[in-house]
Each structure stands twice: as C-alpha cells, then as structure tokens.
Amino acid sequence: MKSKITNIIKEQNKKGRIALIPFITAGYPSVEGFINVVKGLVDGGSDVIEIGMPFSDPIAEGPTIQKSSHIAIENGVNIKKSLDLVQKIRSSGINIPIVMMGYINPILSIGVSNFAKLATNVGVNGLIIADIPNEELKQIQISSEKNSLDTIPLISLNSSKKRIELGCKYAQGFIYCISILGVTGSRSSVSLDVKEKVKMVKNFTNIPVGVGFGVSKPSHVKNIKEYADAVIVGSALIDEIAKTKNQPGNTAKKFISNLYKETFK
Amino acid sequence: MNIDSPKNKDNQFTERFGDYGGRYVPETLIPALEELEKAYLISQNDPEFNSELNDLLNNYVGRPTPMFYARNLTKKIGTAQIFLKREDLAHTGAHKINNALGQALLLKKIGKNRVIAETGAGQHGVATATACAMLDMECAIYMGEEDIKRQAPNVYRMKLLGAEVIPVTTGSKTLKDAINEALRDWVTNVETTHYIIGSAVGPHPYPSIVKGFQKIIGIESRNQILSLTNTLPDYVVACVGGGSNAIGMFSAFLNDDVKLIGVEAAGEGTMTPQHAATISKGRPGILHGAFSYLLQDKDGQVQEAHSISAGLDYPGVGPEHSYLNDTGRVRYVSATDEEALLGFDLLTKTEGIIPALEPSHAMGYLSKFLKKSDKKTKIILLISGRGDKDLDTVATYRGISLKDKL
Numbered sequence: 001m002k003s004k005i006t007n008i009i010k011e012q013n014k015k016g017r018i019a020l021i022p023f024i025t026a027g028y029p030s031v032e033g034f035i036n037v038v039k040g041l042v043d044g045g046s047d048v049i050e051i052g053m054p055f056s057d058p059i060a061e062g063p064t065i066q067k068s069s070h071i072a073i074e075n076g077v078n079i080k081k082s083l084d085l086v087q088k089i090r091s092s093g094i095n096i097p098i099v100m101m102g103y104i105n106p107i108l109s110i111g112v113s114n115f116a117k118l119a120t121n122v123g124v125n126g127l128i129i130a131d132i133p134n135e136e137l138k139q140i141q142i143s144s145e146k147n148s149l150d151t152i153p154l155i156s157l158n159s160s161k162k163r164i165e166l167g168c169k170y171a172q173g174f175i176y177c178i179s180i181l182g183v184t185g186s187r188s189s190v191s192l193d194v195k196e197k198v199k200m201v202k203n204f205t206n207i208p209v210g211v212g213f214g215v216s217k218p219s220h221v222k223n224i225k226e227y228a229d230a231v232i233v234g235s236a237l238i239d240e241i242a243k244t245k246n247q248p249g250n251t252a253k254k255f256i257s258n259l260y261k262e263t264f265k
Numbered sequence: 266m267n268i269d270s271p272k273n274k275d276n277q278f279t280e281r282f283g284d285y286g287g288r289y290v291p292e293t294l295i296p297a298l299e300e301l302e303k304a305y306l307i308s309q310n311d312p313e314f315n316s317e318l319n320d321l322l323n324n325y326v327g328r329p330t331p332m333f334y335a336r337n338l339t340k341k342i343g344t345a346q347i348f349l350k351r352e353d354l355a356h357t358g359a360h361k362i363n364n365a366l367g368q369a370l371l372l373k374k375i376g377k378n379r380v381i382a383e384t385g386a387g388q389h390g391v392a393t394a395t396a397c398a399m400l401d402m403e404c405a406i407y408m409g410e411e412d413i414k415r416q417a418p419n420v421y422r423m424k425l426l427g428a429e430v431i432p433v434t435t436g437s438k439t440l441k442d443a444i445n446e447a448l449r450d451w452v453t454n455v456e457t458t459h460y461i462i463g464s465a466v467g468p469h470p471y472p473s474i475v476k477g478f479q480k481i482i483g484i485e486s487r488n489q490i491l492s493l494t495n496t497l498p499d500y501v502v503a504c505v506g507g508g509s510n511a512i513g514m515f516s517a518f519l520n521d522d523v524k525l526i527g528v529e530a531a532g533e534g535t536m537t538p539q540h541a542a543t544i545s546k547g548r549p550g551i552l553h554g555a556f557s558y559l560l561q562d563k564d565g566q567v568q569e570a571h572s573i574s575a576g577l578d579y580p581g582v583g584p585e586h587s588y589l590n591d592t593g594r595v596r597y598v599s600a601t602d603e604e605a606l607l608g609f610d611l612l613t614k615t616e617g618i619i620p621a622l623e624p625s626h627a628m629g630y631l632s633k634f635l636k637k638s639d640k641k642t643k644i645i646l647l648i649s650g651r652g653d654k655d656l657d658t659v660a661t662y663r664g665i666s667l668k669d670k671l
C-alpha cells in the first residue's frame with residue numbers, strides 16, 4: 001500500500017509544484033485557536049500538515065517553537081490531548097495528511113506501540129521524532145507495524161553517505177532534509193549545501209524529499225522548488241501568528257496562500 | 266587491580282548499561298559523537314596522550330588527592346572508622362577538573378578549538394574554563410539564571426579565566442536547561458565546537474568517557490585504603506547528581522565485596538514535589554540523549570528538580586547508575602536539604618573541612634546511618650568538592666547576609 005503522504009507530494013510534483021508543509025504546535029496559540037489555524041492552513045492551500053506535540057525540553061527547537069511548546073503545555077496540551085485535537089480536526093471533515101512531530105520521551109511514556117495505535121485511530125499519517133537517530137527508526141517501525149503510520153527520517157547537512165542510506169532504508173512518506181546545522185527558527189537565507197544533500201538522498205530512494213528548518217520566505221521556497229519535492233515552514237508561520245494575536249486562523253490562511261501565490265506565480 | 270578486565274562486563278566502554286544509555290539525539294550530532302568515540306578510544310592506547318594527561322593530573326591538578334582518616338569524626342560518632350577521599354583538594358576545588366582536563370586534551374587531538382559546557386554549581390564551568398585557559402581554547406559556559414544567582418563566586422571565577430558565561434532563562438533556569446542550551450549550541454556549531462559535558466550523563470560515548478576520566482578517584486582510593494588499613498572498606502559512600510564523582514569512585518570497587526551507597530538530594534523531602542531524588546522517585550525515560558531514571562510527570566514531561574545544592578539539582582541521572590540500581594549492586598538513598606546542612610556543619614566543626622553542599626548530602630546521610638554500624642566498620646566517604654562556593658547559600662538559608670556584619 002502506498003503512503004498517502006507520498007501520493008499527495010507526488011501529485012503536486014506532477015503539476016510542477018513543490019508540496020507545502022506548514023508546521024504548527026498543537027494547542028498553540030490556544031486550544032481553539034489551534035483548530036482554526038489548521039483550518040486556515042488547509043484553506044490556504046497546504047498539502048500536508050505537520051503538528052508538533054509539545055515537550056518540556058525541545059532541544060532541536062529555536063526560541064519560536066520553544067515558546068509555542070511552552071504555551072501549549074500551559075494550555076494543558078500533552079501527547080494524548082494532541083491526538084484528541086487531531087480527532088477533532090478529522091471530524092470537522094479535514095482529510096489532508098497529518099504528520100505528528102515530537103520528542104521520544106512522551107511517546108515512550110505512553111508506549112511506542114500504544115502511541116502508534118492511538119495515532120492511527122485518530123487519523124495521523126506519519127511520525128517524526130526529533131531526538132532519535134535513524135537506527136532507532138527500526139524499533140519504532142516494529143512497534144507500529146500493524147498501523148499505517150509512516151516513519152519519516154531526518155537527514156542532516158553533515159550526514160555521511162552511510163547515514164543517508166540508513167535513513168532511506170527506514171523512510172516512509174517522505175524524507176526530511178534539515179537545511180542548516182542548527183535548531184529550528186527563521187533564517188535570512190538557505191544554504192547552498194542543501195541542494196547537494198538532496199541530490200545525494202535521491203540516489204538512494206524514490207521517496208519524496210522535503211527541506212525544512214529556517215525556511216521563511218517565498219524566495220526560499222522558489223529556490224528549494226528547483227531540487228526538492230516538499231518544503232516545511234514552521235517558525236516563520238508561528239512568528240506571524242504570535243505577531244497578530246487575534247484570528248490566528250486568518251493569519252495562517254493568509255500566510256500559506258501568500259507563500260503559495262508567490263512561489264507559483 | 267581488576268577494573269576493566271575483560272571478564273568485568275559491568276565496567277567496559279559501552280553504549281548500553283543493561284537497557285540504559287544509548288544515543289537519543291538529533292541526527293546532526295551523530296557525526297560528532299562518532300568522532301568523539303573514535304578519538305577517545307585511540308587516546309586510550311596513545312602513550313603520548315596518557316603521559317601528558319598524567320603529568321597534568323599529578324603536577325597541575327595535584328593528584329593523587331589524599332585519603333584522610335577522619336579521627337575526630339570517628340571519635341565523635343563513636344562507631345565506624347571514616348576515611349575521607351579529598352577531591353576538594355584538587356585544583357579548582359572539586360573532582361570536575363579530572364574530566365574537564367581529560368576531555369579538553371582530547372579536543373586538541375580532534376583539532377577543534379571552541380569548547381562549550383554547562384554548569385550547575387559552577388564547578389564544572391570553572392574546571393572547564395581552567396582547562397581552556399591552560400590549553401588556550403575558546404570557552405563558553407551555559408548556566409541557568411537561578412544558579413548564576415546562587416553561585417556568584419564561581420561565575421566571576423569563570424569570567425576571570427576568560428570564559429564567556431551565557432545565562433539560561435528557559436525552563437527552571439537550572440542545570441537541565443543549561444544542558445538544553447549547550448546541546449542547541451552544539452547542534453549549531455558542531456563543526457568547530459566540542460561539548461565537554463560535566464557529568465556521567467548524555468548520549469554515548471559521554472557516560473563511558475566521563476567515567477573513564479573520573480575512575481582515577483576509585484583507583485587511588487582503593488590503593489590508599491589498602492595501604493592504610495591492609496583491607497578493603499566495608500562501605501563506599503558518594504553523592505549523586507548526574508553521577509560522575511560516584512561512578513568514578515564506585516567503578517574501582519564493583520567487583521569487590523564492598524557495599525556501595527549513592528546519596529541523592531531529597532530537597533525538602535521525597536514526599537514533597539521539591540526534590541532531586543531521581544533514582545528513588547523517578548521512572549525510566551529519555552532526557553539529554555540517554556535512557557535512564559528520570560523525574561517526569563505522567564505525560565512524559567520532565568519535572569523540575571529541587572535541591573539546596575545546585576550540583577545535585579537535576580531531574581536525570583547517568584545511565585550506569587540506573588543499571589547499578591536495578592542490579593542491586595549499588596544502593597541509592599537520599600538526604601534532605603536539612604540533613605545536608607547537618608553534614609556540612611559536622612564535617613566543618615569536627616575536622617575543619619568545609620565541604621561543598623553536594624558531598625554534604627553524603628555526610629548527612631552517613632551521620633544518620635552510622636548509628637546502626639559498629640566500630641570495626643570501615644567507610645570511605647567521597648568529599649567531591651570544597652564548600653567556598655556555597656557559603657552564601659548556607660548563610661542565606663540561615664537568614665544571614667554576608668554583606669552585613671556577622
């Protein structure tokens with residue numbers, strides 16, 4: 001069975017487009033606001049949505065996502081509540097692919113196979129874990145075998161050929177290429193080295209390759225479109241939502257539709 | 266000496282201690298961890314590295330540190346014979362220098378010139394800043410804002426030594442958050458920077474490397490007690506924060522018929538939420554790259570630890586300690602803030618040794634426990650550091666301001 005995530009990305013690529021994957025923290029800016037943000041992101045033209053499950057010690061995040069994570073925890077959102085929110089999104093008729101991003105400890109805390117089952121039941125399509133290296137994906141896959149949850153590996157700018165091969169071996173859905181050495185957060189430019197990395201990854205797999213971390217502007221997306229299949233935008237979106245305070249759904253919609261228009265005009 | 270013999274499974278350079286340990290970090294850090302592991306393993310058989318390290322340990326740090334028969338304490342308590350292993354006499358005032366210097370020398374081999382470290386009590390920060398001053402390396406130390414307040418003298422020492430001290434304002438603003446920030450810096454600057462972690466925690470190979478540089482404490486102690494008394498001790502007692510002083514000491518005695526006791530910080534009591542008794546009260550989880558006991562809530566969010574001692578104020582613990590707890594080889598207990606202060610006073614008044622608040626926990630526990638032991642019992646108590654850094658904390662706790670007339 002082919003992955004729903006892979007299918008959607010490839011469909012976009014066939015139309016000459018790069019798939020847009022916004023990232024938002026579950027329960028940010030508020031529990032209600034988050035649902036509206038997701039609706040706005042869908043209306044704005046997103047192809048897949050990545051949802052962060054808040055963790056107390058998010059070592060791969062820069063200040064923006066750290067803060068959103070902290071606020072979400074204060075709003076009472078934990079791993080189970082994050083999945084409840086996905087269920088709410090699904091029952092409102094949204095069927096866009098959803099990828100959950102999280103840290104290993106909360107997942108371990110409810111049990112990896114239990115998490116996989118709960119996530120699949122509410123309609124999650126994929127999982128990214130920020131603080132495990134790719135050899136650990138094998139264990140995650142074994143634990144979630146009965147479920148159709150894609151495990152999405154991360155490849156870094158400094159990953160060796162051997163490690164890229166390892167990531168590709170366990171990859172499902174898409175492969176997440178980190179565009180910088182560093183934590184999440186908007187950057188003014190995207191390193192040229194990413195292009196080389198994506199090329200290397202494509203030697204090992206036909207699964208789509210997405211680029212994320214630091215991507216903040218339409219010009220970045222335009223550039224990445226030339227060599228990658230999907231692009232992930234997180235901090236820039238959250239910064240925008242933080243700035244406007246009211247009507248986060250509208251802000252999210254405008255952000256994505258603007259990115260879409262600018263990229264494909 | 267039987268440590269590190271092949272048959273001693275429990276004492277080898279290893280990624281896993283039972284199920285504990287491992288390497289749970291972002292993919293970006295894997296190349297640096299692999300590079301570090303390789304460099305360390307090569308250094309172990311490199312005569313030049315070892316003679317340079319030994320020279321520094323002997324002539325710069327002042328090793329071997331003495332083992333002192335605490336006759337007054339023994340007399341006062343009137344039960345067991347107590348021997349103090351004096352890491353407080355090491356250069357910079359704590360055992361932390363053994364690891365900081367070892368790792369800094371290793372860096373020279375790797376060829377990186379920028380060092381980052383985290384610090385709680387400031388002892389590891391001072392030790393790292395010292396090693397960097399001496400070996401001419403750039404140094405940045407992450408320290409929680411809360412700890413900057415309570416360990417002011419050490420902050421100034423680091424600055425005098427040429428290190429940049431970066432305040433951490435996230436989370437509980439203590440050691441855990443300082444490690445988070447150091448890891449974020451490392452992910453960003455991994456190609457030019459080495460992270461000298463300060464305890465036997467973190468992803469593989471750190472727990473094994475830190476133990477490797479701290480096991481000198483145990484090796485010396487074992488030789489010293491044998492030459493002082495002709496026998497092995499009955500008990501060895503050490504405090505446990507992340508667990509570097511304790512694992513350095515315990516590693517030499519794991520195969521002996523010696524009872525090992527690790528003392529965690531119980532803060533305001535393990536029945537309150539205000540403690541740092543990770544092994545006694547936590548459950549296994551993953552923080553800072555390793556699977557080990559962890560103070561966490563039911564959702565797997567990490568809880569804030571509490572202790573009067575900044576060096577023990579950490580919700581995690583080194584993975585080998587989790588293993589040694591589960592196998593029953595080491596018994597982990599805890600001492601409250603109050604008990605630590607009793608220990609602090611006891612050692613100060615009876616022996617004229619002002620200990621750091623961290624080993625004061627071990628002393629505090631011991632003074633309770635000793636009532637049940639007898640005269641022939643021999644105990645090594647590890648004094649991991651001296652108390653100068655803590656004078657302000659102790660005074661404040663007692664409602665005294667050091668700026669006023671005493």
Ligand SMILES: Cc1ncc(COP(=O)(O)O)c(C=O)c1O
Pocket residue numbers: 359360361385386387388389463464465504505506507508509510511575576577621623624649650651
């Ligand atoms: C004197 C002293 N002892 C003990 C500790 C606790 O660390 P560990 O458990 O790694 O020895 C510290 C930490 O700062 C310290 O300064």
